[in-house]
Amino acid sequence: MGDDVIGPLVHLGDESLPDGVVLDRQVLDLVDLVRLTATRDVKGIATGRFSRPSARVPLSVAGQPSYLGFAYTQFALPVVAGPSLDFDFRPAHNLQSPRVLGLLLARVDEMHILLAPLDHPHEQVIVVGDDGLQWGWHGDLDEVPEGFSTTLGIYTGRTAAELLDRWGRAVRGDRPRPAADTNPITSHLSYWTDNGAAYWYRTEAGRTIGTSVAEAIEALRANDVPIHAVELDSWCYDHEVPRPIAEIGYPEEVPPSGMLLWKSRSDAFDPPSGDLDPIEQFAERLGRPPMVIHSRHVSPQSTYLEAGEWWIDALAAQPVDPMFFRRWFDDARRWGVCAIEQDWMLMYWFGVRALRSAPDRASAWQRGLDALAEESGVDLIWSMATPADIVLAATLDHVVAVRTCDDYRFAADPALLWTWYLTVNRLAASLGLRAFKDCFFSRRPLPGDDAIDGDQHAELEALLACMSAGPVGIGDRIGHTDREVVMRTCDTDGRIRHVDRPLSLIDGCLFGEPARGERLAWATTTSTQDGEVWTYVVAINTSAERRTIADTLELDTIGLDGAREAHDWRNGKVQTLDALTADLAPRDWALWVCAPPGEHADAGDVTKYVTIVSDLG
Numbered sequence: 001m002g003d004d005v006i007g008p009l010v011h012l013g014d015e016s017l018p019d020g021v022v023l024d025r026q027v028l029d030l031v032d033l034v035r036l037t038a039t040r041d042v043k044g045i046a047t048g049r050f051s052r053p054s055a056r057v058p059l060s061v062a063g064q065p066s067y068l069g070f071a072y073t074q075f076a077l078p079v080v081a082g083p084s085l086d087f088d089f090r091p092a093h094n095l096q097s098p099r100v101l102g103l104l105l106a107r108v109d110e111m112h113i114l115l116a117p118l119d120h121p122h123e124q125v126i127v128v129g130d131d132g133l134q135w136g137w138h139g140d141l142d143e144v145p146e147g148f149s150t151t152l153g154i155y156t157g158r159t160a161a162e163l164l165d166r167w168g169r170a171v172r173g174d175r176p177r178p179a180a181d182t183n184p185i186t187s188h189l190s191y192w193t194d195n196g197a198a199y200w201y202r203t204e205a206g207r208t209i210g211t212s213v214a215e216a217i218e219a220l221r222a223n224d225v226p227i228h229a230v231e232l233d234s235w236c237y238d239h240e241v242p243r244p245i246a247e248i249g250y251p252e253e254v255p256p257s258g259m260l261l262w263k264s265r266s267d268a269f270d271p272p273s274g275d276l277d278p279i280e281q282f283a284e285r286l287g288r289p290p291m292v293i294h295s296r297h298v299s300p301q302s303t304y305l306e307a308g309e310w311w312i313d314a315l316a317a318q319p320v321d322p323m324f325f326r327r328w329f330d331d332a333r334r335w336g337v338c339a340i341e342q343d344w345m346l347m348y349w350f351g352v353r354a355l356r357s358a359p360d361r362a363s364a365w366q367r368g369l370d371a372l373a374e375e376s377g378v379d380l381i382w383s384m385a386t387p388a389d390i391v392l393a394a395t396l397d398h399v400v401a402v403r404t405c406d407d408y409r410f411a412a413d414p415a416l417l418w419t420w421y422l423t424v425n426r427l428a429a430s431l432g433l434r435a436f437k438d439c440f441f442s443r444r445p446l447p448g449d450d451a452i453d454g455d456q457h458a459e460l461e462a463l464l465a466c467m468s469a470g471p472v473g474i475g476d477r478i479g480h481t482d483r484e485v486v487m488r489t490c491d492t493d494g495r496i497r498h499v500d501r502p503l504s505l506i507d508g509c510l511f512g513e514p515a516r517g518e519r520l521a522w523a524t525t526t527s528t529q530d531g532e533v534w535t536y537v538v539a540i541n542t543s544a545e546r547r548t549i550a551d552t553l554e555l556d557t558i559g560l561d562g563a564r565e566a567h568d569w570r571n572g573k574v575q576t577l578d579a580l581t582a583d584l585a586p587r588d589w590a591l592w593v594c595a596p597p598g599e600h601a602d603a604g605d606v607t608k609y610v611t612i613v614s615d616l617g
Contacts, residue, residue: 009061009111010061010062015058018054021037021144022039023035030155034152035151036057038144041144044143045137045142047140048139050100053127059126063108068106069101072102072386074346075384075420076385078423080511100126102124102125102126103391105164114155116155120363123141125138140356168394172395175397177433177434184229185339188493188494189227191216192233192473194341194408196408196440201244208245213232214286215478217230223481237263237294239260239299240259240301245268258316259296259297259302260302264279269281279293289336293335300315317352339379347384348365349386370398382403400470402435404468405424406420418540421435433502438473441475442483443455443480444482453480460589464503466489466496466497467610498610499525499614500525504525517544522537534611535560536610537566539553540589548586551582560594561597563577564595566595567592569592569593593606
């Protein structure tokens with residue numbers, strides 16, 4: 001490969017650039033590098049719309065391409081399109097998807113092309129407009145200093161996996177991924193109270209949320225469910241518009257208003273006794289478990305704005321100095337927090353225009369959080385992150401996990417979220433990041449149960465969580481945990497049985513084929529132990545039309561040469577195969593464990609989803 005491959009497939013049209021901005025293009029190490037550089041200080045270039053680039057370069061892909069884009073939304077919504085650029089989220093035909101993308105993958109015949117940022121991911125966008133594709137600086141960027149330069153990498157090759165991994169290594173460099181054991185939230189089973197969980201703004205009758213959660217964890221421990229870390233979501237602090245706290249039931253109204261103060265909400269916990277803060281009192285009751293505390297954008301009405309310099313907008317405010325957030329980490333350390341879940345990252349970005357008006361303000365905030373994490377020993381989890389936030393996380397040392405799909409039970413059809421998760425996991429895996437699926441219910445509904453008591457897809461949700469390479473968090477209501485399902489994700493001490501990298505869709509399922517009913521959703525990951533590699537293959541029927549699908553996966557298409565001993569996890573059958581075949585009803589699933597080549601057929605502990613635990617950390 002070289003110019004003969006790279007050149008003809010992606011064409012750059014006539015650029016439209018502000019005075020003082022120049023374009024150059026070169027091929028280096030089989031990567032087509034396209035750069036925009038400011039030759040002097042440039043001001044007043046904003047167009048008034050994020051989706052109308054201030055510096056733009058038309059792009060076109062030869063042939064009849066299929067596209068996968070990662071949209072500039074929370075959790076990097078995956079959107080697909082054909083040659084006409086009719087981008088949408090295939091499983092949800094009624095969802096109008098945004099047309100600003102953080103990166104773009106195209107498939108033309110037997111070739112794949114990846115267009116992705118190699119630096120400054122917050123300033124670069126790919127826009128789908130009436131005139132086709134354009135790359136450049138987003139339209140809210142208003143000023144750049146002399147020397148500011150952004151680089152788009154255009155990678156071309158036979159497989160998407162190859163291109164994404166090459167790009168991920170270029171972004172991450174030599175930075176190692178934090179080992180799972182560096183934080184309790186990634187090493188052991190946890191309990192969560194976020195959206196979709198039983199106790200998200202909900203309580204048992206006559207109890208506060210804090211008491212309900214404490215009693216649920218105590219009951220789990222009594223039943224030998226080894227919960228370690230505990231997540232307290234946004235219900236634990238005050239918002240500009242208070243969300244109602246009610247007895248079990250789903251909240252009707254959940255306004256996305258900003259935080260007033262990062263301190264205990266009085267009606268969420270029992271009144272404190274002695275000198276302990278309510279959160280500390282909660283932790284004390286449970287023996288001081290490691291905790292995850294949620295954080296969100298600051299309200300313009302917060303008293304925090306009375307000191308220091310702030311960028312203030314209608315929905316959110318952002319301190320100019322990222323060291324403002326040191327108070328978060330000081331409190332977290334006192335409370336015994338192992339990680340701050342930095343949520344609503346999309347709102348930080350789109351809620352404060354000043355954060356977008358000059359380059360690197362968002363990255364300075366996130367690098368500041370990473371520095372404070374290093375200083376305090378309290379790590380970070382990204383949630384509601386844009387594609388740019390996910391890319392930047394690969395260059396940070398203390399982002400221990402990234403949420404890769406929207407909230408559990410957020411969609412009427414869970415297949416939408418499974419597709420989202422398994423697709424965005426491709427980014428996380430290539431960038432060396434651990435994924436997080438969100439919490440899940442572990443028990444199937446019983447007769448008479450209501451919506452808060454179980455999930456008919458509990459076992460698949462547990463499997464997907466376990467193969468994230470990141471946190472595994474249950475959100476069950478007290479007394480509604482299926483211990484057998486939970487214990488398939490971890491060892492008796494609660495240690496998560498990790499894979500090498502997040503479970504992700506294969507190349508042949510990235511462009512909407514499973515949702516259109518053309519294929520099952522095939523996803524793979526691996527466990528490496530003592531230098532040998534076991535491959536897990538998951539198949540799910542995610543057809544939007546909900547029809548039964550029969551499909552075959554040739555093992556050589558996922559890099560397994562020759563026949564392998566394949567253990568069919570759900571029926572216990574072991575066969576030597578060079579292809580896997582499944583005939584699945586809507587939302588049904590299958591799991592195979594493919595052993596390394598050789599005479600043995602050791603599938604490991606088949607009572608667990610991850611039968612062989614990875615030793616790669």
